[in-house]
Amino acid sequence: MEIYKLQQLLSEMSLQEKIGQMVQLTGAYFDKDAVLTGVVGEQLPPEWIIRYAGSVLGVIGKEKIYDIQSKYMEQHPHHIPLIFMADVIHGCRTIFPIPLGQACSFHPELVSEAASIAASEASSEGLKATFSPMIDVSRDPRWGRMMESFGEDPYMNGIMGKAMVDGYQQKSDQGVAACLKHFAGYGAVNAGREYNDVEISQRTFLEQYVKPFCMALKAKPAMVMTAFHAIDRKPISGNKKLLRELLRDKEGFDGTVISDWGSIGQLVEQGVAADMEEAAVQAAEAGVDIDMMSPAYMFWLEKLVENGKIPESFIDESAFRVLIMKNQLGLFENPFAGLGKSEKLTPYHRAKAYELTSESCVLLKNEKILPLCQKQRVIWAGPYVTSKEFLSRWSIFGEHEAVETIEDILQKKQIKAECIPGCRMLSDEECKIWQVEPERFDEPGNERWLETITGDDTVVCVLGEHESQSGEAASRAFLTLPEEQQLFFERIAKRTRNIVTVVITGRPLDLRRISEKSRAVIMAWRPGTMGAEAVVDIVYGRTNPSGKLAVSIPWCVGQVPVSYWDIKTGHIYDADHPENRFSSRYMDIPNTPLYPFGFGLSYTEFNISDIEVQAGPDKRVHVHCKVSNTGKVAGAEVVQCYYETLCSSVVRPRKELVRFQRVFLEPGEKKTVDFSIDREEFSYYDENMEIVCSQMKLRISIGNSSDHEWGNSVIFV
Incomplete structure (x- = not known):
């Protein structure tokens, strides 16, 4: 409908109609x-x-x-x-x-x-x-x-x-x-x-x-x-x-x-x-x-x-x-626009969900245990092994019936593995707190099963929050796993060191014990409809993990809020001189998160080289580098470009992300990455709340996480 017709319509409407x-x-x-x-x-x-x-x-x-x-x-x-x-x-x-x-x-x-x-x-x-x-x-x-x-x-x-x-x-x-x-x-x-x-x-x-x-x-x-x-x-x-x-x-x-x-x-x-x-x-x-x-x-x-x-x-x-x-939205021409024109949960939709889920999973740790071999004896343990609850409280129209369990996927792919839930997702007391129905759980052979685990066995623990524990009105003071899952993990850790832990969660958790006791850790978040298949394929190497953290994983809840772009401070802590207590530090925990923003491992290795940074006459900063896959497996690296304002009239963040590019590489392949950044993107508010967008001294760095630089350059723009 033309604008003048809308204006005419408005003029004809009563006050009540307009308020409506x-x-x-x-x-x-x-x-x-x-x-x-x-x-x-x-x-x-x-x-x-x-x-x-x-x-x-x-x-x-x-x-x-x-x-x-x-x-x-x-x-x-x-x-x-x-x-x-x-x-x-x-x-x-x-x-x-x-x-x-x-x-x-x-x-x-x-x-x-x-x-x-x-x-x-x-x-x-x-x-x-x-x-x-x-x-x-x-x-x-x-x-x-x-x-x-x-x-x-x-x-x-x-x-x-x-x-x-x-x-x-x-x-x-x-x-x-x-x-x-x-x-x-x-x-x-x-x-x-x-x-x-x-x-x-x-x-x-x-x-x-x-x-x-x-x-x-x-x-x-x-x-x-x-x-x-x-x-x-x-x-x-x-x-x-x-x-x-x-x-x-x-x-x-x-x-x-x-x-x-x-x-x-x-x-x-x-x-x-x-x-x-x-x-x-x-x-x-x-x-x-x-x-x-x-x-x-x-x-x-x-x-x-x-x-x-x-x-x-x-x-x-x-x-x-x-x-x-x-x-x-075309509603005046057709009040039923789009109605019935698309099918749901089509193979194409599922394929895209699988692709995004695979790319969203972050490999946080891997001590030469992943990927697993399909022929080896593997035990999949934890409440999420047989659960379909991979959605979230905000997937209000999602259908759990459409979700396959990890046990389903293992059987479908003919991967021999023993599956055992092992414990409830939430205790009775936790169910009361999170206002969910208590879970029925009857597994009398659980203790005997644990006793069969030997030091040579590999256990994939799939643990995490309940769906109700994240989303609106789900603030938490403690970021640990639910209590029965924590105890279950500790019991397994006493039997074997060969633990791969997959974390299902809507937020960063306190993963210190998990990270310490596991040889590999995968952050799968709340992965959605295709979560089970994506997790299984990453664990067995059918998919190479490529996710990078979009949020820091804190060392413990005492650090939060924490981020890589925290504002600079005086009395800078020097890790080489821990005896100096008169610095900006915690005395009982590290300053740095357990895993930083931008971090994520792969089953292959990458190298970033030939880094060049120039401030061009076009009032843009041009960044050039090359990224290569030096390993034996195809995979994707995320090249990340950060900047730091070195001197200003107000205190600025230590580092800020300004560009990134995801690059897929076959083994031995090398590609060029170029970033072009407008000078105004480095601007900030000075002491008088006036915008500064010139005469800035910047450090431009290239890395594959917020705490790993392959090189940096100082420029004036």
């Missing part, structure tokens, strides 16, 4: 089987809100959505279609690895393709918008939503966020509207506690936490979601300076701003609004276009306009943005 476009209701008001992802308020919406509501969340299914849409449009005065939204986070029916795992692939093109598949499956079942990607820089693994982010690095979040937006939106009638969230800084919640406040400097907020949004906005996402927290004590959903001045005026975002669940009403809880009426005023003035499930807009906007407390132009502005989004 600004209200999102849960599908519970339209369908009793809708998926709920938050608490429903006690008050029922006014009847006219249900009749005119512009969007619905949590409903999926071709027939169901066809029925709801048909009935809704028939009774709507202007026959405006609904838009159905949901949390399609890492796949719809075909579930890919969690975003944190996807980032470990360092393969944005594949991440984009996975998002495109998710969009096709979602659109086919009636969903036309997803609350994804989440590009909150996340350094604290106590925060359960780290699993939904792309890790600790701002640049990585920006690159992967842009790739995912492109994947969601690039198809015409089968695409869905993407939503960048949570704008901004939510990954820095104090103490890693969900819904908590955020206290960071303005400089850190803009340079590290807003940066990925600025990058991903170039992909023109349809929506941006506000966050629950406050920045500089001002909650985001009522923050005019952040939403209108920064997001819209400075960054040029012209799409739809949607609140997170109930966050406008939460302004009252945060004490910045006296009541829902005032909360509605603050959010409307800040430019929040859609109120997701709070009483503020639905009960107060009409009265506020009639009383002259907010101008109707605010309503027109927001309602028009929602209409434009629906128009861009």
Whole structure:
């Protein structure tokens, strides 16, 4: 529909109709089987809100959505279609690895393709918008939503966020509207506690936490979601300076701003609004276009306009943005766009899920034990050997029935191995804490089985968090394995040193004992539909692991939040002189993480050479190097380019990622890698909060992890 026709439509709509476009209701008001992802308020919406509501969340299914849409449009005065939204986070029916795992692939093109598949499956079942990607820089693994982010690095979040937006939106009638969230800084919640406040400097907020949004906005996402927290004590959903001045005026975002669940009403809880009426005023003035499930807009906007407390132009502005989004999705021409056009869990979709899962797994340790030989005696042990729970709490439309177990895959591939769950995933007490049903477990021969293990036996332990232990509202103070799994591992470790541990998790865990007692460790994250096959193929060498950590694995929880880009400090700790206690250090643990950002091993060896760095007359920095596979197995290396600002008026990070490239090489093969970096990408805010983008002294380094450089050069730009 042409813009002028949309404008004409808006002019013909009543005030209630326009306000309706600004209200999102849960599908519970339209369908009793809708998926709920938050608490429903006690008050029922006014009847006219249900009749005119512009969007619905949590409903999926071709027939169901066809029925709801048909009935809704028939009774709507202007026959405006609904838009159905949901949390399609890492796949719809075909579930890919969690975003944190996807980032470990360092393969944005594949991440984009996975998002495109998710969009096709979602659109086919009636969903036309997803609350994804989440590009909150996340350094604290106590925060359960780290699993939904792309890790600790701002640049990585920006690159992967842009790739995912492109994947969601690039198809015409089968695409869905993407939503960048949570704008901004939510990954820095104090103490890693969900819904908590955020206290960071303005400089850190803009340079590290807003940066990925600025990058991903170039992909023109349809929506941006506000966050629950406050920045500089001002909650985001009522923050005019952040939403209108920064997001819209400075960054040029012209799409739809949607609140997170109930966050406008939460302004009252945060004490910045006296009541829902005032909360509605603050959010409307800040430019929040859609109120997701709070009483503020639905009960107060009409009265506020009639009383002259907010101008109707605010309503027109927001309602028009929602209409434009629906128009861009083709809903005015076809309210059922994409419905039924894609199959789910197709062989192609599964193949891509397998590929991304394989590239997301990170080999953290390997003392010449992997890959295993199929002919040797191997025992696969742990609750995840016979479990299908490889998805996550955020794969809300995923189907466990479509997941094969590791035991299934071993049998299918005719690999002789003994499989034993050995213990429960969670104890009864842990089930109470995480609000899950206690697991039935009856294996009386467990102790006798353990006694049969000899020092020559190889045991692959597949252990990790329960699905409920990561995701929204899943903050943890302790990052150890569940207690029964820890005890089970220790018992095996007393019998044999030949242990390969595969970790299934939504966040970094405290892996000290696992790493110490295992000869090999694989971080498989929450791997999704094809997780079992990807893990088995890596263990037996059918696939060469190539993942690199998108987040540091802390030595222990006492280090967090920890990241490679921590700000420089004085009293620098020198590991060669541990007797000096008057330095920035812990006395009882190391400063450095157990495994750093960018780290990951392979079954082959790589070499990076011929590094050249030049500051060109085109105001760009040009980096050249060669990477070669010096081993006997084909594999992929990730060449990583970092920079350090050597002297500035303010303290800067020790190192920042500015480019990376994943390179696949046959044995003996050598390839050239070139990076071209605009000078403005090195810019920062000086002591007066003015941007510095010239006369900078930089150290440019090339490596294959944040703590392993193959070479560096100092340049002036």
